[in-house]
Amino acid sequence: MIPTQIAVLQFAPEKGEVQSNLDRVGEMLDGLNADLVVLPELFASGYFFNSTEQAHNLSESATDGPTVSRMCEWAAATGATIVGGLPERDGDLFYNSAVVVTPRGWLGTYRKTHLFYEETLHFTPGDTGFQVWTVTDRNNRSYRLGAMVCFDWFFPESARALALKGADVIAHPSNLVLAHCPRSMPIRALENHVFTATANRTGRESNGRETLEFIGQSLICSPSAETLASASGQEEGVFTVRIDPRQARQRQINPYNDLHVDRRPELYAS
Numbered sequence: 001m002i003p004t005q006i007a008v009l010q011f012a013p014e015k016g017e018v019q020s021n022l023d024r025v026g027e028m029l030d031g032l033n034a035d036l037v038v039l040p041e042l043f044a045s046g047y048f049f050n051s052t053e054q055a056h057n058l059s060e061s062a063t064d065g066p067t068v069s070r071m072c073e074w075a076a077a078t079g080a081t082i083v084g085g086l087p088e089r090d091g092d093l094f095y096n097s098a099v100v101v102t103p104r105g106w107l108g109t110y111r112k113t114h115l116f117y118e119e120t121l122h123f124t125p126g127d128t129g130f131q132v133w134t135v136t137d138r139n140n141r142s143y144r145l146g147a148m149v150c151f152d153w154f155f156p157e158s159a160r161a162l163a164l165k166g167a168d169v170i171a172h173p174s175n176l177v178l179a180h181c182p183r184s185m186p187i188r189a190l191e192n193h194v195f196t197a198t199a200n201r202t203g204r205e206s207n208g209r210e211t212l213e214f215i216g217q218s219l220i221c222s223p224s225a226e227t228l229a230s231a232s233g234q235e236e237g238v239f240t241v242r243i244d245p246r247q248a249r250q251r252q253i254n255p256y257n258d259l260h261v262d263r264r265p266e267l268y269a270s
Helices: 018-029 052-057 066-078 150-154 156-164 181-192 245-249
Strands: 004-010 036-038 081-090 093-102 105-111 132-136 142-147 169-173 195-199 204-206 211-213 219-221 227-230 237-243 252-254
Touching (some): 004 195, 004 219, 081 105, 081 142, 105 132, 142 156, 142 245, 150 181, 156 181, 219 237
Antiparallel strands (some): 004 237, 081 093, 132 142, 219 227
């Protein structure tokens, strides 16, 4: 069996420099051999906006804006499904979104459910709910891909919702500043028996009043809580691993226990 190759990209974008950030990512993806590539949250716009006006001015369509157009070009050139974050404009509403594109074009958009810190000033909480799409690798084998964005990881229900909807792999574009996520993602993968691919950014960014430092440490985790690939705090690069997404579908822990069958949701309500 030829494995499916998944990758996370880590770099330090410059706030507001959309074109140069897109060019930088394009250079990093040039010649890449991968079936799935996960890019950071808000990877072309930058993250820590000086004002709501700046955030909205940098927002664009999540189906045919400049960032999605470039993502579609990269997907066509590499044969990969690509997931990346952008500030989305939809009429008079603005969202922190993750877009999924394939070599055939735009596939779907997920709008971040759990906004973090000053995101709550600039964006509307997502209204799409957690979604799972069927995609194929370059050998035409299908698997189920879910998406969540950065702070969604803090809420166990996010990854659980995606797993219950059949996700084999969870793409996780991120701009992490809290230290806990790299320790937690192996557990999210284990408790849901899925692969996770967290793509974080590096560097610092200021809104003119405060500076955030991003922790890097992008990582790919297995359903057995193994860290299959990882980056350091400040290095830039594309980090890849070969997997069989179908391994996520065997959720039987032993002859008597199944991770999904044994759930008792009637007792979980608050």
